[in-house]
Amino acid sequence: MSCAAVDLGASSGRVILGRVGGGELTTTEVARFDNKPIRVPRGADDDRLHWDILRLYADVLAGLRRASELGPLDGIGIDSWAVDYGLLDAGGELLGNPIHYRDARTDGVLDQVRAELGARRIYATTGIQFMQINTLIQLVAARDSPALASARRLLLIPDLLCYWLTGEFGAEVTNASTTQLLDVGQRRWARELIRDAGIDEALLPRLREPGETIGVLAGSARDQLGGHATPVVAVGSHDTASAIVAVPATGTRFGYISCGTWSLVGLELAAPVLSEASRAANFTNELGVDGTTRYLRNVMGLWLLQESLRTWQSRGQQPEVVELLSGAAEAAPFRSLIDPDDPRFLAPGDMPARIAEVCRETGQPVPADRYQLVRCILESLALAYRRTLRTACELADREVDVLHIVGGGSRNELLCRWTADACGIPVVAGPVEATALGNLLVQARAVGAAGVGDLTAMRALVAATQDVHEYRPGGDIPAWDAAARRWSAIFER
Template sequence: MSQKHLIAIDLGATSGRVILATIDGQRIGLEELNRFPTRMIRLFGRYYWDIYALFGHICDGLRDAARKGVAIDSIGIDTWGVDMAFVGRDGQLLGLPRAYRDPYTDGTPEEFFRTVPRREVYDRTGIQIMNFNTLYQLAAARRERCDALMAADKLLFIPDALAYLLTGRMVCEYTILSTSQLMDPRGKRLDAKLLAAAGVRPEQFPGIVFPGEIVGHLSAEIAEATGLGPVPVIAVAGHDTASAVAAVPASDERFAYLSSGTWSLMGIEVREPVITDESFRLNFSNEGGVEGTTRLLKNITGMWLLEQCRAAWKARGRDYSYPEIVAMTSAAEPFAAWIDPDDARFAAPTDMEAAIRAYCRETGQTEPADDAALMRCIFESLALKYREVLDKLRRLAPFPLQTLHVIGGGAQNDLLNRMTASATGVPVVAGPSEATALGNVLVQARALGLAADLKDMRRLAAESVATRRFEPEESARWQAAYDAYERITQQA
C-alpha cells in the first residue's frame, strides 16, 4: 500500500506536541514536529489553561506539517480529561478554561453528596470520587456564580474545544466524556439527574461521537492559514489515557497497564463496567475505551512530585539532568523513607520538597538528608504505591494479571520500572513511550481502514516500537519495604 500521513495532536498536563505519523501498512513512524509547554496560568487567584496559546502552538505544528510537502490524510486530538471550555450563543469561547488543579473544588464533593449521595453518584457513573471531576467543577462554578457558565450555550471538553477551533463543529467525544462523572457508563449517555444537580442542562452538550468518527474538516480559514487544505479531523480516543491504552502492545487481555507521566493511571481493560461494593470501596473508575471497551482504573499521582521538586531546585541553582537524577537516586540509601504520593498535601503545594519533608516528620520517619535522598523517597514511594493499587486491581479483575505494561513517558524510566517490577512482583514491559500519540494515530488508522480492529491495532503497535522487559528482583526486601510503607501511610 502507499504511505499514509496522519497528524496526532497530543496534549499532556505539562507539555504538548504535534506529531507526524507515517504508515506503510506494517509499521508506524512518528516524527515530532513541535513541542510546547501546557502551563497553567494564575489570574486573580484562579488557575486557567491558555487555550489560545495552545491553539497557536497547534497551528504552528500544522504549518510545519504542510512544509513537509506530503498529503495529510487525517488529524486527531487527545488531551487530559475533566476540564471544559464554555461557548456562547455567538460561537465564541467565554474566557479561558479553568484548570483541574485549581483548589476551588475543595470540599465540593461532600457538599454535592447532600443532594445526591456519594454511593448513588458512584452507582450512576462508576467513576472514582476526585475533587476535580467535571461534575464537581461545574457545581463549584455554579456556586461561584461563574458568569461564563451562566452564559454558556455549549460546554466542550478540551479536545473537543480544540477540534471546534479547527473545524467549526462542536461534538462531545465519548472517552473524554467518560472521565467527567456525568455519564452513565452502561448506556454511554449523559446522566440527567447529575447534570440537574450540578446546575447544567443536557442540551448544553453537543452530540456524542465515538472514536473513529469524523468530527469535520479543517475550516476554510484554518486550511488556508496552515497550508494543509480541508483535512478531516477524526475523533480519536480524546482522553489521553484512552489513546495510550489503545497502543499497549499486548497479545492477550491478561495484562494491567500503567500510563506513567505527570499522572500515573493503572488499570485493566474489560468489556463491561465493574460497579460493585468492592469497586466503590476501593474507589476505582470505569472510563471509556476504544471499540466499546471499559478501562477499569485508578488515578495515582505520578512524576508530578519530582517535576515540582526539580522546578524548585532549578530556581535555587540546582538544575539536574535526568541522567544525573538516575545516578543520584541509584546511589542514595535505599528504603529510608516513604510517602503516600496521593496524600492531599502533594496536590498543589507551594513547596513540594517542604511538603515531603513535613510528611516524613509527621509519620515518625527521618527526613531525606539531601536532594538525592528525596529523589529516592519519591521513586520508591511510587513503586510501592503501584504495588498497593495493583493488589486492589487483582481483587476486581476477572482474569489473572500476568504482566504490567508501562506506557507513556515513564516507559523510559528504567530505574523506576525496575523498582516497580520488584515492588509488584510481576514482570514490567516498558513501551511505547509515545503511547498517547501512537494510540491517537492507531484510531485514525482504524477509521481510514488501515487496521481491522483493536487486536490489529495492537499488532501494528508491537511491530512499530521496541519494548524493554524488567523481572522482579530482591522480592523479600521489597516485601518488607511494602509492609513498612503500609504502616506509615495508614497512620498519615
C-alpha cells in the same frame, strides 16, 4: 496513510506526523511546545489558575502547518488531559480561558457533592472515582458564576480545539466518561444526575465514538493549513485512552500504567465494575476505544518529581535528572516513604518541603538530600502501583501475567525496575510515544489504512515496530514485601 496526532499533556504538547498501514508505523515529531498554566488575580487576596488555551491553539496550528508542509495529510486527531473544559456563548465564542483542574476553587466541594447527590448513586451511574478535579465537582463549584450563567455550550479541551478546526460541536466519549457526568453503562449523558446537580444539561453536546469523522478543516484553520479539506477524526481524545490502544499486549492478562505527570494504573475490561467494593476502593471506570472499559485508579505520578525539579530550579539549582536517578539508586532503600495521593501534593509548590512535612508527621527520617528525596518518590510510586494493580485484579476478578508501562515514565529505568520488583511480575516498558501512536492508529483506521482493523491488529503492529524493554523481578523481593506492609500500616485509609 499520513496522519497528524496532536497530543496535549499537562506540561507540554506535541504534534507528531505518522505513517500507518501495510506493516508500517513510524512517527516524526514536528513540533513541541510548553503548556504552562497562568495565575490571574481576581482581587487583592485571590487568583485563578487558567490554561492559556489561545496560545495552545496557536501552537497546534503552527505544528499542523509544519506537518502539512511535509506532504498532504490524510487525517488529524487531538487528544489531551481530561476533565477541563471551555464555555461558549450563544454565538459559539469562548467566554474565558478554561480554569485549571489544580485551581483551589474545588476545595471542599467534593464532600458537598457527595452529600447532595449521594456517593453510591454517583458511582453506580458514572463509575468514576471521586476526585476534586472531576468536571462534576468543578461545575458545582462554578454554579453561581457569571460565566456558567452565560454559557450555552461546554466543550472539553480536545473537543474545543476540534470545534475551532471544523466548526462542529461534539463530545468524544472516552474523555466525556472522565467527567463524572456520563452513564458509563449506557455510554450516554447521565441527564437526571446532571439536573439534580443543578447543571444545565443543554450545555452538553452530542457524544461521539472514537473513529468517527468530526468534519473537515474549515474557515481560517483550513486557510492556514494549505486550503485542504483534511478530515479531523475523533480519536480516544482522553490521552490515556489513546495510550492504551498502543499497549503492545497479546491476550487479555495484562495490566498497564500510563505513566507521566499522572500514573493511570489498571486493567482493560469488557464492562465496568460498579460494585460497592469498587467504590470504596475509589477505582474508576473510564470508557475506552472499541467498547472497552479502562478500569483504573489515578496515582499522582511523576508530578512529584517534576515539581521537585521546578522547586530546585527556582532556587538557582540545576540538577540533572540522570544524576538524580544515579544518586537515588545508591541511596539507602526504604528510608522514607510517602503516599503519592496525599492531597497536599496536588497543587503546584514546594514539593520537597511537603514531602519533608509528611515524613516528620509519620515519624520517618526527612530526606537529607536530593538523592534520598528522589528515592523516596520512586519507591513510594512503585509501592502505590503494587497496591493499585493488586486491588484492581481483586475487584475485577482478573489475573495478570505482565505489566505494561507506557508513556514518558517508561524511560525511567529505575522506576520500571523497582515496579517489577514491587509487583513481582515482569514489566514491559514502552513505547514512550504510546499516546501519539494510539491517536494515529485510530484515525488511520478511520481514513482507510490497511492492517489496523481492530485493537489486536493495532497492538501487533505496535509490538512489531516499536522499541520496548523488559524488566523482570530481580531485586530483594522480601524487602519490598516488608516495605509494602510498612507503607500500608502508615498510609492505608
